[in-house]
């Protein structure tokens with residue numbers, strides 16, 4: 589019995605996690621892969637109910653769980669709060685406290701959705717890339733950080749881009765290991781022509797590559813070029829590794845190649861501890877989408893696919909993960925679309941209908 593922590597969060601979070609819960613319960617009831625779930629608060633709802641976006645109780649439950657599934661956090665309601673109370677602090681807090689340094693964001697185009705991308709279908713058809721974003725360093729956490737008023741009355745803002753070579757090494761290793769079981773190509777993205785920190789990043793990645801991964805083809809790219817190449821010819825990439833800030837931006841770009849932000853899952857993994865335990869948080873890349881929250885029209889597939897990543901990466905349940913991925917693929921093949929991926933002449937279905945369709949396909953596949 590695996591212990592899962594479910595964090596619905598804000599906006600469409602409860603809806604998309606709710607649909608995924610149906611899938612989790614299916615496995616528990618009908619297969620030998622069993623899950624016991626608990627829930628916890630994070631983000632705006634946590635602030636409203638407990639006065640902090642990241643309650644201690646949530647951290648405790650997350651450390652006790654075998655893996656955590658998160659919906660999304662944030663919304664306009666909390667945007668004017670002091671920084672430390674904002675929903676995003678809850679998300680950044682859990683990433684930092686659990687040392688979830690490796691953020692895997694696969695951008696895979698389901699063939700039946702190639703037409704939904706804003707790019708030409710031939711550019712994205714068959715696309716399967718993996719963005720590895722470092723998640724606990726960089727501008728996001730670097731000190732000093734402040735905005736202060738200077739003597740002349742103007743204000744100065746400071747954030748710090750910082751990386752330690754050990755942090756670069758560990759994210760490089762994760763990325764090389766992933767590349768090794770994929771197409772053996774790794775592209776490291778930096779801004780080494782201008783920012784010293786990222787020049788060091790490039791040196792460290794190069795060293796690890798030549799020492800331990802001679803079988804993986806390593807290349808380097810400046811981030812401005814990488815953002816351009818991602819929309820010009822995305823299929824040139826296999827695995828991309830980059831820092832926290834660049835990874836945030838590039839992964840949103842990559843998501844649109846797949847047709848919708850509503851399709852992208854992610855895994856955030858910590859270091860494997862001596863007893864074999866590894867903290868892990870799975871979440872859709874899309875945010876809380878407050879504008880469509882509560883309307884039952886959100887796309888639950890990114891969260892369902894995040895659960896599939898959990899099956900794969902936290903538990904090694906490869907067969908079940910493949911089956912769930914195939915269920916999603918079949919649903920799309922059948923023309924089922926939530927409004928974010930709907931094509932011309934297609935009628936959108938609701939969030940819960942999409943959940944039901946995936947479940948139905950899963951039942952079919954498991955009876956085969």
Ligand code: IPM
Pocket residue numbers: 662676679680836873875
């Ligand atoms: C993401 C999001 C978060 C980030 C926000 C919500 C703090 O954009 O997961 O990409 O910037 O990391």
Ligand code: MG
Pocket residue numbers: 836837840
């Ligand atoms: Mg982002």
